[in-house]
Amino acid sequence: MTNNSKVLALKYRPQVFDDLIGQEIIVDTLKKSISFNKIPNAFLFTGIRGIGKTTIARVLAKSLNCSKGQNFSCNNDCCNNGVEISESRNIDVLEIDAASRTGVDDVRELIEFSRYGPTSSKYKIFIIDEVHMLSKQAFNALLKTLEEPPNYLKFIFATTEVNKIPITVLSRCQRFDLSRIKSQDMLQFLIKVSGKERILANTEVLKLISKISEGSVRDALSLLDRISLSRLDSNEKEFTLEDAQKIFGYFDKSILIDLIESIFNGDEKKSLDIYRNIYSQGVDPKVFLNNFIEIIYYIKNFENLRNIDSSINLNEDSINKLENLFKKVDPKTLIMFWQFSIEIMDEINIVFDQNLSVEMFLIRLLYLNGMIDEQTENRKPVNQPFSKDQTKDNKENIKNSIVNQLKSSTQKKKENKFEQDQNLNDLNINSFADLVEICTVKKEAELKYELENNVNLVSFKKGYIEISFNNNLKKEFVKTLSSKLYDWTKERWILTLSQKKGQDTLKKNRAIKKEMDFEKLKKSEIYDTIKKSFSDAELIDIKSEKNE
Incomplete structure (x- = not known):
């Protein structure tokens, strides 16, 4: 070679x-x-x-x-x-x-x-x-x-x-x-290589390559190679930023600023049209979402950033739009948008058509913004959907409304059972199930996991728990549980490790119950009726209405 x-x-x-x-x-x-x-x-x-x-x-x-x-x-x-x-x-x-x-x-x-x-x-x-x-x-x-x-x-x-x-x-x-290669060092290196290889690419193109490569020299050179290969027959023409964006499936982030503006203005048609135009350019939904949350980040932290124009390759007009959004939009709204954006990153992995999932995500943001507007005393102009001069009471109302929207009914039931009485000393733990449930309410996820997966209950009485366990149980489990029980009930509990086998773990019990429910449902008349109407139908999962 x-x-x-x-x-x-x-x-x-x-x-x-x-x-x-x-x-x-x-x-x-x-x-x-x-x-x-x-x-x-x-x-x-x-x-x-x-x-x-x-x-x-x-x-x-x-x-x-x-x-x-x-x-x-x-x-x-x-x-x-x-x-x-x-x-x-x-x-x-x-x-x-x-x-x-x-x-x-x-x-x-x-x-x-x-x-x-x-x-x-x-x-x-x-x-x-x-x-x-x-x-x-x-x-x-x-x-x-x-x-x-x-x-x-x-x-x-x-x-x-x-x-x-x-x-x-x-x-x-x-x-x-070894550290990532800094953008400026990468740019100088790409300028040097493109000069030696006689690749006619302007500085904006090389800046884009430097950004997409994320500090990897190999990735940057591979992208530069892709550009040079696309013009082997007409190398005399200089590459423009638009040419590079098409080759890399990249798009101008200033379009996202217009999209976010239209969301805050409540314009559903314009918002979806902008996104569909981006998608039609061959931009992957995940790439779109990553760039979307990046713009949200820059709006939220605009005041604390230096040389923002050089860091995200936006022109002066786009920078001014970012600053305008920073001044008009309340930080709590931006944080809520950020949280929704992070959640959709997981959601699109289980949806066949990721494009539709992103469209519904944008619609949810529009309705979320509308819900926030309705909480204010007076409806604001569309170009100021959520300003910083709101009263303290209005902000609290908005915060409570959003939190209530996000809480599931299951969480509310658990809170009602243990937190109706504000005096924590009055909490009663009368069963092993109560103990697991209060771990959920108190957000003791690790403790709950151990109780459900690695603990076999032998006997349970008020102030006394006897258990056996498997090899996966953490060494500090008993100490942690004893401490939490005292904090919750203000009483000393005796925890005994037994040689007896004890009951199956909660996780295994749930699996057995679900299997029995499967078999029972498959023998029911409604299942037979469905199979007769849809011969290729399959029973995938069972959900109880009371848990939803």
């Missing part, structure tokens, strides 16, 4: 430390480590995709094994070792993909290979990419060698998910957290 036929991400992959961008502190530390011969047994490079983890590992390997001694610029034309490492064929530098070699046998083979010293280099180096994918047994097999390797052996790990690596391994490595 010639150099010109390579994709840009490979063609411009850094070969020496000086080629790296955005990682100056880490590069400086590595150089000093080599210069003062303070080289750790194992290096760990972590960070998002495409910022140079594996690249730094290879550059470091070349610097450590350069035939000319300490050389931070060891490249393909420097020495034979540099050439072989760059081409992944050096016998002393073994690069392993942990995603395909995850087992303990692979690590044992590695350890066996490490017993022999380097052939033609100073160090034998193992580069393990995506190291977090090694199995638990593989990590354990590696521990001893990792802690006390021979002087000639060095490990270099790279991972995107450092939290999945056992702490025993992390403690034996010198860790380097």
Whole structure:
């Protein structure tokens, strides 16, 4: 493969430390480590995709094994070792993909290979990419060698998910957290590459690429590659921002400001027309929602942001619109819009047509805004749906109305049972079911989970609970439950751990009951009637009206 036929991400992959961008502190530390011969047994490079983890590992390997001694610029034309490492064929530098070699046998083979010293280099180096994918047994097999390797052996790990690596391994490595590439550094790099490749793209296009790449150099170069490929037959024409937006399925965020304005003005037709126009450009609903909540964020925090125009690529007119919305719209409204937007991100995953779900989401925002307006003393002009000069009483009414809208009937029933009396000392827990229910009311989600999934009730009396449990029960469960019971009832409770099997867990009981309900319903006349009318009908789930 010639150099010109390579994709840009490979063609411009850094070969020496000086080629790296955005990682100056880490590069400086590595150089000093080599210069003062303070080289750790194992290096760990972590960070998002495409910022140079594996690249730094290879550059470091070349610097450590350069035939000319300490050389931070060891490249393909420097020495034979540099050439072989760059081409992944050096016998002393073994690069392993942990995603395909995850087992303990692979690590044992590695350890066996490490017993022999380097052939033609100073160090034998193992580069393990995506190291977090090694199995638990593989990590354990590696521990001893990792802690006390021979002087000639060095490990270099790279991972995107450092939290999945056992702490025993992390403690034996010198860790380097690579940062996302800053927008300005990325832009300068793209300008340099586009100049070398003779890609006629203006600065606005390169800014857009820098933003979409989210700090990943590989992603940025892949996007630049996509632009260059689309104009191979007519390279003399410069790319415009509109051209790039069509290629990437991206859209101008200023349109979203108009959409949000129309929502606050209560104009349903205009709101849906704007969204349908965005969708017709091929914009994915999830991309739309991510950009939507980004604009909500900028409106809410406009006062605290600096250089906002450069950070979101909006023109002066759009910035003025953002400022106008910031002045007119109450922060509580924006926070409510944000919450609805986050909820819809989960909802669209279970809907077949995500586009329809987003349209209904926009309609809900319109009605939410209308509900807020109706709570004010006087109906406001459409361009000022929810201003900051509202009275304190009106704001409280609005807040209470929204909260009541969002509460489910199930939550209300539970609150009525335990919180009608404002004196918490009067709470009575007379059964195991009461105990689980009060955990819901008091928002003790973890405690409720343990009671439902890991606890088998043996006996329950006022002030005394006897239970057995499975291996998943947390050690601090008894202490936590005792403390909460005293806080709720102002009485000391005795909790006894029994050897008896006890009742099935609440979760298992519910599953058994649901299965029985399924069988009972399948034998009913109404089910037979439905099957006769719709032969392909299937019973998927059962919901009780009293729980809704």
